[in-house]
Each structure stands twice: as structure tokens, then as C-alpha cells.
Amino acid sequence: MSHRTTLRTLGFSAALGTLLTCAAITLAPAQDTPTAPAPAAPAAEPAAAPAADASAAPADATPPVDPVVEKGKYLALAGNCVSCHTREGGEPFAGGLGFKTPYSFLGTIYSTNITPDAETGIGSWTEDQFKRAMHEGKAADGSYLFPAFPYTSFTLVTDDDIHAIYTYLKTLAPVRTAPPSNGIAFAMRWPMAVWNAMFFKEGRYKPNAAQTDEWNRGAYLVEGLGHCSACHTPRNLLLAERNDAHLSGGIQPDLVAEGKYRMWSAVNLTSAPSGLGAWSADQIARYLKTGHSAKAGIFGPMNDVIINSLQHLSAEDTKAMAIYIKSLPPIGDSPKQTLTDAQKTAGGDLYKKYCEECHLASGKGAFLKAPPIVGSAILQTANPASLINVILYGAKVGKGSPTPGGAWEDMKSFGDKMTDEEVATLATYVRGSYDNHGGPVTTSQVGAQR
Ligand code: HEC
Ligand code: HEC
Numbered sequence: 260m261s262h263r264t265t266l267r268t269l270g271f272s273a274a275l276g277t278l279l280t281c282a283a284i285t286l287a288p289a290q291d292t293p294t295a296p297a298p299a300a301p302a303a304e305p306a307a308a309p310a311a312d313a314s315a316a317p318a319d320a321t322p323p324v325d326p327v328v329e330k331g332k333y334l335a336l337a338g339n340c341v342s343c344h345t346r347e348g349g350e351p352f353a354g355g356l357g358f359k360t361p362y363s364f365l366g367t368i369y370s371t372n373i374t375p376d377a378e379t380g381i382g383s384w385t386e387d388q389f390k391r392a393m394h395e396g397k398a399a400d401g402s403y404l405f406p407a408f409p410y411t412s413f414t415l416v417t418d419d420d421i422h423a424i425y426t427y428l429k430t431l432a433p434v435r436t437a438p439p440s441n442g443i444a445f446a447m448r449w450p451m452a453v454w455n456a457m458f459f460k461e462g463r464y465k466p467n468a469a470q471t472d473e474w475n476r477g478a479y480l481v482e483g484l485g486h487c488s489a490c491h492t493p494r495n496l497l498l499a500e501r502n503d504a505h506l507s508g509g510i511q512p513d514l515v516a517e518g519k520y521r522m523w524s525a526v527n528l529t530s531a532p533s534g535l536g537a538w539s540a541d542q543i544a545r546y547l548k549t550g551h552s553a554k555a556g557i558f559g560p561m562n563d564v565i566i567n568s569l570q571h572l573s574a575e576d577t578k579a580m581a582i583y584i585k586s587l588p589p590i591g592d593s594p595k596q597t598l599t600d601a602q603k604t605a606g607g608d609l610y611k612k613y614c615e616e617c618h619l620a621s622g623k624g625a626f627l628k629a630p631p632i633v634g635s636a637i638l639q640t641a642n643p644a645s646l647i648n649v650i651l652y653g654a655k656v657g658k659g660s661p662t663p664g665g666a667w668e669d670m671k672s673f674g675d676k677m678t679d680e681e682v683a684t685l686a687t688y689v690r691g692s693y694d695n696h697g698g699p700v701t702t703s704q705v706g707a708q709r
């Protein structure tokens with residue numbers, strides 16, 4: 260069931276409606292998020308900043324690199340500020356990317372200009388004002404920001420790290436451009452006070468003394484700057500992340516053309532068999548750093564996450580994130596459905612005709628052919644949107660992806676070869692076979708993704 264339906268049932272109750280209106284914050288870039296206008300190299304290794312050499316260098320050499328600026332640049336990459344704060348064809352960090360909620364009547368909310376332009380950017384912001392935005396979700400004038408800006412995660416980031424990000428952003432060339440005005444629903448900010456009181460807990464990351472430094476570093480990055488939960492945690496009716504189902508899979512709308520959304524389901528990242536239970540920590544680390552592992556290849560909304568952000572992190576940091584993710588206790592295992600003989604025959608025939616060539620009869624995939632169908636997290640998300648998208652539109656490796664030689668290439672689309680009913684039959688079959696635990700898929704769910 261989509262959020263859209265949920266809202267329609269509730270949206271007309273006046274009091275709740277107002278709150279919903281103002282709290283609806285699911286992330287959906289209103290245009291394809293631009294591919295990494297990532298800041299120029301050297302990107303990844305802050306430790307490698309040649310500060311000492313630079314001070315000894317003659318005046319005509321490249322200016323000395325401030326280690327705080329380098330650190331801030333690295334942390335800004337970890338937070339993927341650029342993906343959200345850059346509109347198609349616009350200057351990096353200058354904002355103006357539109358975000359939609361699944362409720363179209365709410366209109367659009369635009370990201371702001373975070374270059375140091377004094378009038379249209381954050382050039383006149385003090386460091387304390389910047390810190391308050393990151394930690395408390397408040398703008399320079401004290402008004403409430405909407406959680407399309409993931410301050411609900413950024414609140415965990417240390418003062419030192421925010422200082423570095425602030426220092427780095429101040430070194431960017433100021434760009435004079437203001438985002439378009441938000442729709443009416445997002446012009447009203449006070450209801451966020453109520454939402455924050457209900458759902459937002461301010462506070463820095465507290466290291467877990469029972470865990471290793473590596474685990475704590477991973478938790479800090481995943482839960483803080485990495486804001487994985489923004490997409491990977493299901494939301495309640497007021498679109499706040501559900502703590503009881505943390506990182507067990509969410510829904511993310513993505514606008515593919517003017518006025519047209521495509522929903523995606525973000526997988527269960529916990530160690531449930533329907534999530535990443537079958538992935539080793541090394542496979543998770545490899546996927547995050549290179550967009551490829553023996554379990555999966557990069558496509559869909561993770562293209563932006565990996566290409567603009569995770570690939571630029573050090574191997575130590577992506578490994579730490581993987582160690583933390585691997586330790587997440589299993590949440591949300593759905594019972595295996597039992598297919599009828601008719602479903603097995605019809606689904607099996609479609610699989611043989613369209614999928615077996617690459618994913619093999621065993622469903623195990625193969626080197627240079629395709630990732631496994633067996634135990635795939637994409638196949639087992641509660642909402643089957645991503646699987647349907649992959650069948651209808653294929654799976655495409657984004658431009659600038661760090662995928663190594665020998666990684667999978669694109670999977671072609673099957674939308675014009677199969678009817679909605681056939682796609683539903685096939686999707687039901689693969690979700691219920693090969694040890695997978697995914698519920699059935701209906702023809703109308705397929706229709707909604709067309
Ligand atoms: C998932 C998308 C997303 C990401 C990632 C993101 N932002 Fe934002 N940010 C937004 C949106 C949308 C707004 C506007 C919110 C509003 O108007 O209520 C915003 C607002 C802000 C503001 C308030 C600016 C103002 O003029 O009021 C600051 C500061 C900010 N972001 C900094 C950052 C930094 C620094 C990072 C990276 C560490 C970052 N953002 C990452 C979406 C994002
Ligand atoms: C903008 C939303 C968004 C954010 C932020 C996000 N993800 Fe995802 N993720 C998705 C979606 C949607 C999918 C399923 C489709 C795809 O792979 O793009 C997914 C899939 C995945 C997969 C499984 C890939 C596969 O093919 O089986 C892993 C692992 C993953 N994400 C890890 C992460 C981690 C770790 C973070 C935080 C650093 C993160 N994601 C942040 C949306 C997001």
C-alpha cells in the first residue's frame with residue numbers, strides 16, 4: 260500500500276491533516292539527482308593532506324591545504340550534501356533541487372543554497388547557527404527546517420566534525436542563487452515544533468563501550484552523516500522513522516519525469532534472512548565502496564548514494580560501516596509463502612523464458628552474468644516496488660560508478676515484453692521460490708509502477 264492511499268484516508272481530518280501536511284517529508288528529488296559534481300580530488304584520504312610539505316613550499320606552489328578543510332570536505336562527502344543541494348545543471352551546493360512527498364497536493368520543498376554567498380547562501384551564518392541547523396533542524400532565523408533535510412540523523416554528528424564541515428563550506432566559491440519558493444504546505448513551518456516534540460530526539464552519538472572502535476566508527480557514520488535510515492527505515496503515518504523497525508526497509512519515491520513518481524523500496528539492512536543476513540561484512544563493505552559484490556550490483560537510488568558519497572570514503576570507513584550493519588539484529592522476517600502448483604508452473608515458465616539466461620536455473624547467478632536471485636534482499640522487501648522496477652525498467656549502473664572490472668553490466672528492461680499480469684506472476688514466483696521470503700505481488704502493484 261502506498262503512502263498516497265494512506266494519506267487520502269486520513270488527510271481530510273482537519274487537525275491531523277494539518278499536521279500531516281506539515282510533516283510530510285519523505286525524500287523524493289523532483290528531478291533526477293545530478294551525478295556527482297563532487298568536489299575536485301583529492302577526495303578520500305584526509306590523513307594524506309600534505310600540510311607539512313605545503314608550509315615548506317615556495318610561494319608559487321599550490322596553496323597549503325588546511326587539514327580542517329580537507330577533513331570537512333571528506334565529511335561533506337560522507338553526508339552526501341551535494342546530491343541534495345545541487346539541482347540538475349546547477350552549481351554544486353547551490354541548492355534548488357526540489358523534493359516531493361508521495362502526496363502530490365503538498366507541493367515541493369526545495370533544498371537551500373549552502374555556498375557562502377552572504378545573501379542567498381550561508382555566507383552570513385555564524386558557526387553556531389550552522390551547528391544549530393545540523394543538530395536541531397533550525398534555520399538561521401530560528402524557524403524550523405523540514406526533515407527532508409536529515410537533521411534527525413545529523414544531530415548525532417560531533418561538534419568537531421560540524422566545525423570541519425562549516426570550515427570547508429566557507430572555502431567554496433559563493434554562488435548567488437536562491438531556490439524557488441516552497442509550495443504552500445511547506446511555507447508553514449511552526450507545525451514542525453509539534454512534530455519535533457513527538458518524534459525528534461536531539462543529541463550527539465554516544466559510543467558503545469562494549470563494542471570496538473571500528474564498530475563505533477561504523478555506527479557513527481551509518482546513523483549520523485550517512486543518514487541511511489532516511490530511506491531504509493519505514494515511516495509512520497506522520498512520516499517519522501519508526502524506531503521499532505530501524506533500518507528494516509523503507510519506501511522512497513523518486514520523480515522520474517515532470518509530475519510522475521516511481522516508488523522504490525529500500526531493502527532491509529538488518530541481518531534477517533530477508534535482509535542482508537546472507538551477506539558477509541566483506542561483501543557489504545565491497546558493495547558500499549565499489550557498487551559491486553558477489554551479492555548485488557549498483558542501480559536505482561543507490562547509484563547516487565554510492566557514486567556521490569560512499570565511493571569517496573576510505574576503505575577503513577566503509578569497512579567500519581559494514582561491520583556495524585552486519586551486527587544489526589534481525590528485524591521483520593516475513594513468513595515464506597506457499598506457491599500453488601499453478602503459480603509455480605506459470606512463474607517458472609516466465610523465469611525460464613526471460614531470466615534464466617543470466618540468473619541461471621539455480622537462481623545463483625554467476626561471475627560476469629548476474630547477481631543471485633537466491634536470498635536477494637531486493638526480492639524480499641515488504642513492498643515489492645524495487646523488484647517490479649528492475650523487471651519493468653532494468654537495472655542500470657550509474658555514470659561515474661566505481662564498479663571494478665568483472666562487475667555486472669546493465670540488466671535490460673522487460674516492460675515491453677510482459678503484461679502487468681505476467682510481471683506479477685513472475686515476481687510472485689521469484690519472491691516465493693529460491694529460499695526467498697517475500698509476499699505475493701498483485702497486477703495492480705505492477706500497474707502502479709508503470
Ligand atoms: C536528503 C537530502 C539532503 C541532504 C543529504 C542534505 N541536505 Fe541540507 N537540506 C535539504 C533540504 C531539502 C533543505 C531545506 C529544508 C527546509 O527548507 O526546511 C536543507 C537545508 C539545509 C540547511 C539550512 C539552510 C537554510 O538556508 O535554512 C543547511 C545548513 C544544510 N541543509 C546543510 C547541509 C549539509 C552541511 C549537508 C551534508 C552534511 C546536507 N545539508 C545534506 C536536504 C538535504
Ligand atoms: C535516497 C535513499 C537511500 C539512502 C540515503 C540509502 N539507500 Fe540504500 N537503498 C535504497 C534503495 C531504494 C535501495 C533498493 C534499490 C537500489 O539498490 O537502489 C537500496 C539498496 C541498498 C542495499 C542493497 C543493494 C542490493 O542490490 O541488494 C544496500 C546494502 C544499501 N542500500 C545500503 C545503504 C547504506 C549503508 C546506506 C547509508 C550509507 C544507504 N543504503 C542509504 C535507498 C537509499
Ligand code: HEC
Nearest residue numbers: 555556557558613614617629635637654655656667668670
Ligand atoms: C541479460 C542478463 C539478464 C537477464 C536476462 C536478467 N537479468 Fe536481472 N540482472 C542482470 C544484471 C547484470 C544485474 C545487475 C545489474 C546492476 O548491477 O546494475 C541484474 C540484477 C537483477 C536484480 C537485482 C539483484 C540484487 O539483489 O541487487 C534482480 C532482482 C533481477 N536482476 C531480476 C531479474 C528477473 C526477475 C529477470 C527476468 C525478467 C532478470 N533479472 C533477467 C542481468 C540479467
